Amino acid sequence: MIEFEIDAEFIPLISLLKATGLVENGGEAQAVVTEGLVTCNGEVELRKRFKVRPGTKVEFAGRVIKVI
Template sequence: MQTFKLEGEFIHMIQLLKAMNLVEHGSMAQRVVEEGLVTYNGVVDYRKRLKVRKGDIVEFEGTKIQII
């Protein structure tokens, strides 16, 4: 499991995917979220602007990211 150190209160889901280099660009991040390929705390969530906070776990293509 990878970790992402959150500097502020939250990071948007699509920004997290870009920051972790799991997607090449923002439109790709939006597409994978819209298609239900990303889970948020174990549940598929289709919100691109979802606010991911400390303690959350995001998973995409077998990569789990814990927000610390």
């Protein structure tokens, strides 16, 4: 599990995927979200600008990110 700390109210989902290194760039991040490959708290998330807040668990490619 990756623990990712933010110092703001939220981080956009595609920015989180890039910041954790699970994708190489924004285009790839947008593609994996659009394809339904990312879940937030167990639900498929299709919104690229979804606001990920502390306490959210994001799953992609067998990896789990816990935002703190």
